[in-house]
Amino acid sequence: MQIRKKLIPTLIVMLFCLFLVSGCEPTVSPNTTNPSASSTVKNNNVKPTVDKKIVLYRVPTDGTQYLLPETKSIKVAENDFALATLKALVETLPNDKTMQNIFPKGTKVLGVDVKNGIAVVNFSKEFAAKTEGEYATVMMVNAVVNTLTQYPEIKKVRILVEGRKIEVLGQMDLEEPLSRNETFIKKAK
Amino acid sequence: MVKRIIILCVLMLSIIGISCVNAASPQITAIKWGVNSGNNLRIVLDCTQLTSAKAELTDGALTITVNGKLTPTISRRYSIASSTVKSMNLVAKGDKTILILPLKRPVKSSEYKLFVLRSNSGANRPDRVVLDIVNGGLNDGAQKNSIAASCIVPTYTVTGGIRGKHITLDPGHGGSDPGAHGLVTGVQEKSITLPVAQKVKALLENKGVIVSMTRTTDVDVWGSDATDVQELQARVDVAEKNKADLFISVHCNANTNRAIGGFSTYYNPKTPYDEKLADFIQNRLLKTGNFRDLGTRSANLYVNKHSSMPGVLVELLFLSNEREEKLLRSNWFQNKMAQAIADGIEDFYKQNGGVS
Numbered sequence: 151m152q153i154r155k156k157l158i159p160t161l162i163v164m165l166f167c168l169f170l171v172s173g174c175e176p177t178v179s180p181n182t183t184n185p186s187a188s189s190t191v192k193n194n195n196v197k198p199t200v201d202k203k204i205v206l207y208r209v210p211t212d213g214t215q216y217l218l219p220e221t222k223s224i225k226v227a228e229n230d231f232a233l234a235t236l237k238a239l240v241e242t243l244p245n246d247k248t249m250q251n252i253f254p255k256g257t258k259v260l261g262v263d264v265k266n267g268i269a270v271v272n273f274s275k276e277f278a279a280k281t282e283g284e285y286a287t288v289m290m291v292n293a294v295v296n297t298l299t300q301y302p303e304i305k306k307v308r309i310l311v312e313g314r315k316i317e318v319l320g321q322m323d324l325e326e327p328l329s330r331n332e333t334f335i336k337k338a339k
Numbered sequence: 340m341v342k343r344i345i346i347l348c349v350l351m352l353s354i355i356g357i358s359c360v361n362a363a364s365p366q367i368t369a370i371k372w373g374v375n376s377g378n379n380l381r382i383v384l385d386c387t388q389l390t391s392a393k394a395e396l397t398d399g400a401l402t403i404t405v406n407g408k409l410t411p412t413i414s415r416r417y418s419i420a421s422s423t424v425k426s427m428n429l430v431a432k433g434d435k436t437i438l439i440l441p442l443k444r445p446v447k448s449s450e451y452k453l454f455v456l457r458s459n460s461g462a463n464r465p466d467r468v469v470l471d472i473v474n475g476g477l478n479d480g481a482q483k484n485s486i487a488a489s490c491i492v493p494t495y496t497v498t499g500g501i502r503g504k505h506i507t508l509d510p511g512h513g514g515s516d517p518g519a520h521g522l523v524t525g526v527q528e529k530s531i532t533l534p535v536a537q538k539v540k541a542l543l544e545n546k547g548v549i550v551s552m553t554r555t556t557d558v559d560v561w562g563s564d565a566t567d568v569q570e571l572q573a574r575v576d577v578a579e580k581n582k583a584d585l586f587i588s589v590h591c592n593a594n595t596n597r598a599i600g601g602f603s604t605y606y607n608p609k610t611p612y613d614e615k616l617a618d619f620i621q622n623r624l625l626k627t628g629n630f631r632d633l634g635t636r637s638a639n640l641y642v643n644k645h646s647s648m649p650g651v652l653v654e655l656l657f658l659s660n661e662r663e664e665k666l667l668r669s670n671w672f673q674n675k676m677a678q679a680i681a682d683g684i685e686d687f688y689k690q691n692g693g694v695s
Contacts, residue, residue, distance in 0.1 A: 213599035215633040282519035283593030284605070284654055288638045318567040321511075321590070321652065323641040333637040 199225045206239045207296040207335075208249035209289045216336040217293055218249050232269055232298060233262040239297050240273075252286050254279040260312070262298075267305040268327050269298050278311045278319060287320035292334045299330035364434055365390035365407035368465065372419055372427070377474065380421040382438075384468040392468045394453040401446060403438040403453065405468055423450075423472050438470075446472060495584040495648035497612055501688040502547035504585070507578035509642065510536035510552070511590035511652075514559030516570070519593035521664040528658060529557060531667050532589045535655065538677030539587070546685060551581040571641040578646050585616065585684065586650030588642050591667060593659040600660040601631030605638040605652045612649035615690070620651055620683030627675045628666075630656065653680060 202224055207217035226234040237259045243251050258274040271294065281287060295307045306327035309316065317325045369385040384392075384405060392405040401424070409415075409431055417427040423446055430437045456467040496504065510532040512518035518528025533554070540550045553560050553574040561573035578586040592603065604621040606613035617635040625632050633654075643650050655676055656663035666672040 211596075213594075213596065213601070213631065213633075215603055215636060281595075283657065283659065284590065284638075284640075284652075285592050285594050285599065285603075285633075285657075288605070288636065292638075318571065318641055321571070321640045321642070323639050323644050328639055331637055333635075 199227050202226050202231055202234075204231070204235045204238065205297065205300050206235070206244070207293045208239075208244045208246075209252045209286075209293060211248055211250050215285070215289070215334070217289065217296060217334045218246075219335075220244050220246060220249055232264050232301065232304065233259065235297060235300075236262055236271060236294065239293060252290055253277065254281065264304055267303065268308055269304045269306070270308045270310060271298070272310045272313055275312050277309075278316055281320070284320055284322075287322055289334070291319065291322055291324070291328070292331050295328045296330055296334060305329065363388070365466075367405060367407045367409050367413065367436055367468075370413060370417070370427075370429075372417065372421075374421045378422045379474060380419070380424055380470075380472040382427070382440075382470040385465045386468060387465070389455055389457060389466045390468065392453055392455070394451065394470065396446065396448060399442055399445075401440040401442060401451065401470075401472075403440070403468075403470060404432075405436045405438065406434065407436055407468075408434055409436050421472070422474060450474065494582050495610075497584070497649065497688070497691045499688075501543075501685050503549070504547075504688070505549045505551065505581055505583045506543055506585045506587065506684065507551045507553065507581055507583040508536045508539055508543075509574045509577070509586065509588040510554055511588055513554050513557055515563040516559065519591060519658045521658045521668070522597065523661055523664055524668065526658070526664065526668055528591045528593070531591055531655070531658075531673070533557065534670075535673050535677050535680075536589045538674055539589070539680045542677055542681035543684065546681065548684075549581075551577055551583065553577045568641070572645065574642055575646045578648060578650070583646075583648050585687075586642065586646045586648055587620075587680065587684070588640075588650070588652040589680070590652060590654050592654040592657045594657060595659070597659050597661065600657045600663050601633040602656060603633035603654045604635045605640050605643065605654070606635065606650070607639065607643035608637050609644065610649045612687075612691075613643065613651065616649050616684070616687045617651045619686040619690070620653060620680055623679035623683035623686065624653065624655070624676065627672070627679050630663075 204222050204224055206220045206222060208220050210216065210218050222238060224234055224238060240251075240253050240257055240259050254276045256274070256276040258276070260272040260274055262272070263270045291309065294309065298304050298307050306329050308327040309324050315325065317323070366387045367384050368387060370382070371385075372380065372382045374380050384407075386407055390406045392403055395402045395404075409429060413429070415429045419426055423443055424440045425443055426441055428439045430439065450473055452471045452473070454469055456464070456469055458464060458466045510529070512527075512529035512532060514529075516529065518532070520527050533556075536552065537555070540552060543550050559565060559570060560577070561569045565573070574588070575586070602621060602624040604617040604624070606617040608614055614635065614637070621632070621635050640652050643652055656667055658664050658667060
């Protein structure tokens with residue numbers, strides 16, 4: 151009884167602290183999740199390969215604004231899965247006719263570097279090619295982010311073009327790393 | 340003791356709410372401090388209204404900048420008997436007041452917390468800015484990396500109906516930036532977003548809204564030599580300067596696939612209201628005719644992300660779609676879309692407990 155008496159107010163105090171913290175903090179605190187799960191991905195061909203089931207979020211051909219998951223099996227070196235997955239998304243065509251690749255022609259993945267929960271993705275200059283309308287831009291960017299964040303060690307994605315930060319693509323702000331965006335994924339009913 | 344804690348907590352929880360009101364400039368009417376049995380220091384500034392403050396740790400001192408003037412009767416110097424802070428000096432700087440707190444020992448950013456408390460008429464407490472310095476930290480790992488803490492009180496209002504609200508309308512593109520173009524007539528996006536926004540303006544003004552526009556002619560808002568960020572920030576600045584309650588950006592979509600069409604509304608879920616506003620406007624837009632619903636989406640669009648008030652960016656149909664291009668160019672359909680946007684905004688205020 152004595153313990154319970156103390157437990158409830160303690161819980162309330164903890165809840166209150168949480169409230170304060172969530173209410174008033176700037177959102178700039180760096181992501182510190184999984185510092186151990188850091189992997190640098192570079193061209194290194196001597197690693198043993200494994201079969202890995204991956205999901206690629208593709209842009210539909212029917213003009214709706216939901217990304218469609220395409221599951222694929224790829225052979226990949228243990229630490230290269232992020233790069234291999236992104237290359238599959240950007241540099242291959244989907245098998246299904248209901249999906250398409252809308253990355254600007256010639257877009258290449260120059261590298262993916264995963265550190266402290268953030269995947270820094272480096273695209274070739276074609277990625278930032280001027281396109282008309284917001285649809286293609288938001289679908290393309292969210293396809294990248296949602297595809298990479300299928301891996302628990304990737305919480306956010308920073309997009310670089312030719313190694314440089316781009317602040318804005320179309321109307322989109324790419325200054326800060328982006329988190330998974332569930333509003334582009336259709337909820338199963 | 341247990342009872343006291345419960346009462347205290349319930350009281351504290353009850354006074355935390357979403358604070359969205361602002362009128363005259365805030366004033367600091369009283370300053371109190373106290374140290375509890377755990378040697379933790381609390382400084383409380385009573386204010387005439389909710390205001391914002393920021394804290395900064397500098398060499399040997401903690402500096403708090405409060406958006407509010409000091410009332411003349413307040414003492415400017417305090418000696419403080421605590422384990423962390425020796426004294427407190429107040430300096431008036433324009434509309435702001437700076438509290439300088441020289442430290443007895445280095446204080447970690449995880450050891451202090453700055454926040455606001457809303458007035459509580461039951462307890463006869465005014466709106467307050469509160470600084471807590473807790474020895475050994477606040478058990479908050481996430482805060483350790485930040486060197487500055489701040490507490491921003493939003494200045495927008497969502498309650499009380501649409502009448503008297505300040506709304507900023509942003510006709511997308513303009514000047515050197517034409518936006519997308521129609522594939523049949525070559526009509527430019529900038530020359531559709533402007534008349535639609537102007538029609539929304541007239542409709543909102545009829546509902547008693549005070550409307551500000553990021554542009555009223557075919558111009559760049561920042562200037563033709565602006566970077567993308569400068570141009571978009573200039574549009575956000577118009578809303579901030581006018582202390583807008585809502586920010587509505589008007590665009591048209593386009594795609595290389597000419598079959599694609601429909602309405603979509605983008606938002607950034609930075610306040611509890613952005614998504615709701617998007618839903619209300621999108622629902623009204625869909626009622627303008629037989630169009631595809633591309634939905635509302637959380638998108639990291641610059642103007643929505645960087646403005647402090649709730650806002651959306653509407654994508655009015657596709658200029659790359661022949662049928663939709665024709666409609667976008669027609670005066671009667673522009674009126675229809677403008678009406679839908681204005682009605683969606685009114686729906687939003689009605690749902691927020693307002694009477695209009």
